[in-house]
Amino acid sequence: MSAEAADPGAPLRRRSRPRIDLRRLGRVALRGPVSRDRLPDAISHVAEAHRAHHPDADLAVLRSAYLLAESSHRGQKRKSGEPFITHPLAVTLILAELGAETTTLTASLLHDTVEDTEVTLDQVEQQFGDEVRYLVDGVTKLEKVDYGAAAEPETFRKMLVATGNDVRVMSIKLADRLHNMRTLGVMRPEKQARIAKVTRDVLIPLAERLGVQALKTELEDLVFAILHPEEYEETRALIAAADREAALDTIADDVRHTLREAGISGEVLIRPRHFVSVHRVRGKRGELRGTDFGRLLVLVGEDADCYAVLGELHTCFTPVISEFKDFIAAPKFNLYQSLHTAVVGPEGAVAEVLIRTHRMHKVAEAGVVALGNPYAHDAASPPAEPSDERADPTRPGWLSRLLDWQESATDSDTFWTTLRDDLAQDREITVFRTDGGTLGLPAGASCVDAAYAQYGDRAHTAIGARVNGRLATLSTVLGDGDTVQVLLAHDAASGPSPDWLDHARTPAARIAITGWLADHPDEAKPGPESAAPAGPGLPGSERPAPAAPDGGAPSAAAPARTRSGPRATGVVVEDPEASVRLAGCCTPVPPDELTGFVVRGGAVTVHRRACRAVAAMREIGRAPVEARWEDAEGREPEAGCRVTLVAESFGRPHLLADLTEAIATADAAIVSATVEPPSEQRVRHTYTLRLPDAAGLPALMRAMRDVAGVYDVSRAQHPAPAG
Template structure:
């Protein structure tokens, strides 16, 4: 099998040839459609690409779609000077080369007719059926004359809702944007930048989530060239100067071929060049590029078992870089991607990254959902050809991220809120899976907390959440979840309970943030009740779990004596913020939250600036002066130790903490990065006066170069 046959994205990268084709197509299109019964010359190349994937495809409907598209667009010209029909033809060619089935190609040829010509949806439905009509309607823009500035976000909302019912809508949109980006040079510079930014922030993440890597990588390079022209030119020069007869990747590829041949493993070994943005990212990460950084080895085999046989030979006959090994066959990515990733060391210490996958996995890795054919007709030939392999998602048309997006967009009627939230949601570039104790799984973005899990599982019922069990242990709502955790949110039986504004500090999903913000906006009396007024029915303290890592930071013993009469009397409920864990003699300020309670923060806490910017008035707060602050008693504090990695470092640090009479409530150690390690400890200390000495003791541990108070990240609203 040739490299082109196993790489459906390869023709997309030969843009020079595509442009030559378009000039020819333009001349042919001006002559009008072919005579009755003969396929028009202008779509001959589309037919060839389509039949490469579907040899028995009936091209009659494509001929009829082209005739309607050509006649309705006749006389229209693109800014480049080409007949407009060249655009739908180019979009259709992109999809045909990726392996799209006939219905998608038909809709692609017609995708601009309803928007830019006199053709109506009723005409499309009558001539081509409901399915094609739905796809065309899904990619048709809303009119600016009707929606004004909201036209773009509302068009994307309409398109995403349509994608929820038929994922092929987004396939056509991505191919449409790719061709428009290829020809963006005829636009004004400011319009190029605007379109490139939307492509970067919205279309490229959607291409990633749908697994269409062939489109995603070219879109990335085109946006990179427009938004960062200097870096693009530097990268282009580096790539142009790489390779040659002494290319280390070529030498390693030859050794891999020989190794697999000796092991009697039938495999194709290819050198897969990195695209421009990928090379740029590697250069930023490593500072200086190695000869093997300009590409990766791709090993293609027939069966899943062969992938692991190849891996065994590579790790036996080469020195593997174990930290680079990832198994996305046993655990596929959320966008259908499957491969084994590893890295091996060649001669002279050259390190080559290697991808191992089957031919079918490679097709799906390049074309994503497009490679699945028509997943909505299980009895059709195309569906049988695209039946998901073992381990692939059974319903690729509604992956978890899309279901979440469709859920929260219903709660964001304001176009600006939707557009801002969509950007933030798509910026989450990794997904974790957590298990519910009630059965089933929840797909959440990396960094999601128990707050996010509660809203994902219970919707608005999560307003009454008071804590959670994570892996069988009591945890606060702020607890960040890891891939594979089991989570059980705990709900209050009080029907009047609601979320605290502090929850926004821990919410990462759009659904949770929109639900919390909506409840707070609808209940201002509950979240910002004037101090000293009669208690609101909801203002009684809500039951709170008391796990080992209590989010209030200092606990009730210290909180009861932290704030002066400045908050109108000793009866005011007070808690210390978990985001900055204040202790005496920190300068503090407070904010009124649910039920008139006051949450106290350190003055430099990022949450203070965020709440001030939101217009929430601060409450004067200080440590009680009924005794020296050194007598403030026991408290809880979070410290971060930065150190160089070495043996016994963790043991020495914990010994220093224990010697200072502090108890470790919880601890996390991040994976080493460039020989540096970050430790985070939540500690219970018997006397706040001992905090400076504790921090000095930790700094004295060999290898530790800094110890500081934790300053947790907060998100702005």
């Protein structure tokens, strides 16, 4: 493997600075102590990079941290044979070049001392303060995490707990991993592959979420070279053969001329794509043109200038409208802001263009690292009150959610599955709440996810939503920029349906739903997403399990899906010891005529005799069980009854609110509700309701029919299954 193949990040770094010779730094570091008024030569590169971002930074604390780290690590060697001190120096240099503030750099210099030397956390705190101690302690805990098995569920959990409330801990860890990946060549191939896989599965997604693109892209290239050496070598050869900058020079000059003519002050740069980016573009487009190896970057002073540049480009060039994205008006969840567009250049070549302010570019490259010390605020401009996902850069919304639900995910398999799914999301959407806040959700998230993101466990009572002002089911997939209002039922005893798991993309939603279903095995209700009427076997109905070959109990291979009614059901069956459940498909109430069927586990599910599922049961050879309502004088105290009603209506504004009010006025509680998409101006609402007494059912149905626009209200009746 060539030197460049072993270190794919090298050409990227050479464009911004000379390669630092770590062996030379090691020799410098071993020269011994220096005078108190002079900065050690070994950290001169760190000081230079730090002062470039923070001209007024006090370097004395970095000097003290370096001297402690050097003396503590003296005599220790890396596997490459270099003095160990070169590692914390290199990690700190990475962070300094990204613009990290002094506290982070101090902790970075000391990040291995507590783990690998006699230095204690108390010593760190005494000399450098409690904030540096907190960061060093967090990184030390991350060092203790066993990354040996990428599929170990507790790995991520420990990382999140160790990160705690400050993402600067993870920033140091990412820089630490980057330097280790740069020097991975001394390891055995199998160990290189293991470390590369964990980097791919664990740290690269976290770098994306922290917005640290400079670290993410180099880590991607290093992993690419180790795990896919043949494809990497093909890509390297393509890049070496292409004159990347020349292909974009002509368009760049035209853009510069256009901006000068318009009086817009801006810098136009050519940004070569990194290896993985070129590989992805090749997979998408096949044969590559010269402009595919890089993109144009336009840097301006103010937000308004970004849109001015966009206007000029779309006026003076032929734009590719499908490539336009506005991440300034709607920033990504990881703080990224930029305008993306593409224009057609000479001979039909398409050039992608990124338009940002200098501040946006700094954050795009360094993410949270570029935000400075979040605890140091100018007294004249105190921090704003938290209002949305991005209020606290040390604990962005996604990290808060991960920390919250990792505590509630007691099952390791559930934790691991949901976390991997979450990290696999390559982008996040921003959804606006009607109360003015925002929600950050993964692409493909539904109203179910929005409900749990906004309300937590209160979302168990969700019955629907409004998306962009229109009624929608909980399964509705949300788009970036949508406005959502989640509708909750007044009945706090209601809960989610198993069907909700089909629409939940976020760990918070999946864990909350799974936990509720596990705690309420006899109360799983048909969800608001069930169509009404729905056939047996569809969500929200009872599907008869196929009979066993001997005509006996149903096969365990096809379990029945049932929903239980109240425990004091007021129903008598042949076996007084049998558990009795009221069928969810027809929700019988007195004085309905009844019949029952034994389901798996020995329970008896009771249907209305007129229920179509009864005929289906008989057709497959299921023997009915006699069932009747208990006499009033012998009946135990009732806990109310449940019934499912279907309201047919003409669509109009405020219909759902008026129907909900009519139901509440009749002293009924909504357990679940479905609003089907309008068809020919007609809307079907399906409600599962709890009434204090079945005698109130006729009055309830009359009250619902009296609502303007409602032309029929009937008891739910599911169609019989085919065959």
